[in-house]
Amino acid sequence: MKEIKVLGSGCKNCETTARIITAQAERMGVAIRLEKVTDMAVILGYGVMSTPGVVVDGRVVHAGGLPGPDDVTAWLS
């Protein structure tokens, strides 16, 4: 079970990022628990200023802009 957090204020790019990750996890058959974090204090607590950010199992793996499909595959495997 991978713990994934999508950091963002709820803008379109953040929604899309969450959707890309969910879809890719389904395709790969990987169990994930995805949480959308909108609390600014928590987002900045991860040291991220450019959203959307992605945290996998407590580690920041992405900040700013949509992640590419290869990135998502790498996080999930």
Next chain:
Amino acid sequence: MFYWFTELADALVFGLLGMDATTRAASALHFFIEDVAKIFFLLIVIVFLLGFFRSLVSAERARRMIGGQSPWRSYPLAVALGAVTPFCSCSSVPLFIGFLEAGIPLGVTMAFLITSPMINEVAVLMLASTMGWKMAAAYVVTGLVVGLAGGLVIAALKLEHHVEAYVWQIRMGQAALPEVDATWRGRLRYAAGQVREIVGRIWPYVLGGIGVGALLHGFVPEHFFLQYAGADNPWAVPVAVLAGIPLYSNATGVIPVAEALLAKGVPIGTALALMMSVAAISLPEMIILRKVIKLPLIAIFVAWLFVAFVVVGYLFNAWFA
């Protein structure tokens, strides 16, 4: 090289459709086809090239570079980095908090936040290729000056108490940021991703802008703009800035509109004032900023931009008359 696009539009409108070149509809359609082909071609090439060379300029890096500098260095750095650092407007809240948390003064932070949406490097390169380097240089220089002076004004007014209280309490973590893939393959992939993301996000604005430009070009008679927006109407500039506020668009989307206006004889300062107002004073952006700053500071921010753009408009109209 841009004659290709003119020839393409010629072939489609006059050749394939057999439209009469003297009609208004033909003129509008010609503008539309030529600009759609030209602007989307430029947009894709420019975003790809910038993405390739600029995978390393991030808001986090800008924060580290500006933090802890003396005012003599932090203001110029803030506007320069604001000009080259792209960030989605939904990041302006975390960015604002992150800057203040790093001890960067409010004035410097606002200088960065004003300059960044105003000077968009894609728009600068597109302006240069569609309307010439003079217009592009005018756009960059005024953007830098308006951002710098805006930051200094906000600093002089000592407005820190108009920042929401919770902002000062947030502590930013020291998360190691993800490594950027700096190999050739990684950069190419990043650049392609940027094209998908940026063009995918702004294409409706660009298409809308070209549509408005085409209608102005085809259907508005020459004397209309000379009469109402010509150099001898002192109200043209403030009205252009006011008109730009509700017309929220991406900076790239305004270029075809400005192109059509200039061709109709609207003076450069008036066109520039409209462009900057559309790109920098947007209601959605103000609503986002309301999460971190109180209304008086937002009002000062908007008033500053309004006055600055009007002054810029008059100055350029006078210089290039």
